[in-house]
Amino acid sequence: MPIDLAPTAGTDPARPIGDGASVTAKLRVAMVLPGLGPGGSEGVVSFIANIWAERGWHVSVVTLEGGLAPAYYPIDPRVDIRRLDVPVRRSHLLRALWMAAKRVRLLRREFQLGSPDLIISFLTRTNVLTLLATRDLGIPVIVSERNNPELQTVGPTWSWLRRRLYPSAFGLVTMTKGAMNLFPPKLRARDWVIPNQVNLPTDLQPNRGNKIVAAVGRLVPQKGFDLLLDAFARIAATHPDWSLVIWGEGPERNRLTAQRDKLGLRDRVLFPGVSERPGVWIETADVFVLSSRYEGWGIVLMEAMAAGLPVIAFDCRFGPGEMITDGEDGLLVPSGDVDALATAFSRLIGDESLRRQLGDGAAHSALRFTSERIMERWDEVIRAAVARQGPG
Template sequence: MALSPGTMRIAILASGLGAGGAEQVIAQLAHHWCRDGCEVEVIAFDRPEDPVFHRLPEAVRLHRLGGASGFAGIAGRVAALRRVITERRPQVIVSFLTKNNLIAALATVGTGTRLICAERNNPERQGTHPLWNLLLRLLYRRADAVVCQTEAVRRCFPAAVADRLVTIPNPVPPPDVARAASEVKRFCAVGRLTHQKGFDLLVAAFAEVAARRSDWQLDIWGEGPERAALERQIADLGLEGRVELRGLSPRPRAWVAETGIFVLSSRYEGFPNVLGEAMSAGLPVIAADCDFGPADMVENGRSGVLVENEAPAALGRAMVALADDPAARLIMGAAAAQAMARFRPERILRQWDQVVARVAAEVRRDAGRRAGRDEGAPLTGAGAKR
């Protein structure tokens, strides 16, 4: 179902426009809806000088609002977002990430703009403040739709919003970077350097690999607050020269060209984009069986290897086993690429169209009801005189 060209103005709300998975999906949606003839506005709580990692269409109107983070900045962000909504009057706003969803729920009150909230993570593991959690339970009821990435995430939501929940996995783009030759002996992990991503667990696992397989290296791509702690851990384990923190990838998926085996070590996820990208490129993958996402993407032993979550010893054993089996790497890589066909963007983005079209239809019905009430209302004042 294509949206009606020239009649739909859609706003998309993001924290920023960096290298994250949510930002990649936002860019794909922006391109898709612009191609369909919609007016697309992207609103971000970052600064105008911050880099944009995933290219946006030229037709997109971009609003970069800045603002302080946390509770101190929430009122300012709500006010800034409300000003944009009031000025631009989008029919629908699609908000990504939990805290932004709360801000959008507050900012849209009384504006007539419909709200679609996209939950991009495991809601049970994000450690938000108890007041946030209470507000979210109340304010998610204001959403016209809540998009979850997996059925498991969907089950985390209260029954009060069950009728608004929709499951749409992330679109996985086809490979645009040639994978490395199968004999490349480099493990690769990608993500923001945070506790969630479990890179400390991965470094601990690789210490066992390094002791047994002297020809394999580990690259970790990304930046974040855990960099200094990871550098200390690498030094303490004597892994300098074997583990490299590569920083941000110079362009999306550039790391594919240097990877022999992809590893996902996250403690929790929603639907890990980088795992899908690695599989789509035909890379053999090892993933922690965390809540949620990897088990929906990887068939253990066929299209990849799933290991116990937060278990460095098990992860290290799986890394050694796959490093020692080049035939299995080829077979699993081919199966991984086939498995990602069901997440091709042309299929997934049309599911988003259906949600937006349904919510937009409610806007039109409301407008029709208001017009009917106005036409049927008795005339008063000067207009009532004959």
């Protein structure tokens, strides 16, 4: 069932946050995440931080990464970016424990110096570190899960810490109802389901008619690009003028390119890496496909729909089934079913009128997830936190 994002009764995103008190110009918000590279969570944080900074709030984005590399997504210069230079890397157990303790210590010092009115943390491990760092500080912390917690494993230690610490958070945000239902009530004092927003770059220059199927994501098993290659191989000979472009980077690159070559698709499938700027993959695509084994939401799917692209997606947990009404604004196929994906491929790329029909439906459907509607939901979170703290 698609998500209903009708505005909450009485919600006015322009009004001051918190029972009429004029606190908006003074509100101090800290947002925490591992880094500011390409990715759905990074895009969400940049989007929210920019809007709150425009209101005159003091917004800091605290990351674990080091260096001065520019953020992938545009960030308002009024947002204070704080890099702690303790990036997440694989290491042996003792060093991992030592680094985790160092991250907690640096986060705690950052919060003590910055004195935020509230903290919003993104991604499981960062959420745990943030909750450890804020113990006894009296600052409300909202934790946000950004994937499918049922299938994205974080290991027994982090899972145990999550069970112990999440009850101390002010509240929990997930992107789907399905993900929220995986957390029992005792782990969430308050909860909000807030999908990702659609916030396409304004400088896109679509160039349709290239007969390109696009897919986007980190090159990891979760994204199911191995399944996608198998499906495309089954219809490649029937549609010899179509190509597949898989945008993204990750540890599975060598394995995926070897699979492509073994399937005889070297000249038909490209792996160009991360797009030069956000959303540029939309410009040359004629069809978009999401082949993920599981998702937290699947923001690239909604971006494709907002751009008026016809889309195909595995009906994986969670996200696609809440965005797509099969046959009206896209094609949904059973999760992991390569034969069904190949059939949907052949049907869509072989029928121009169907592509046009589904693309128009997708663009209309995406209006449910405009920036304004999603910000209303985040403002509800802020109101709850400010009201909890009381006047002053």
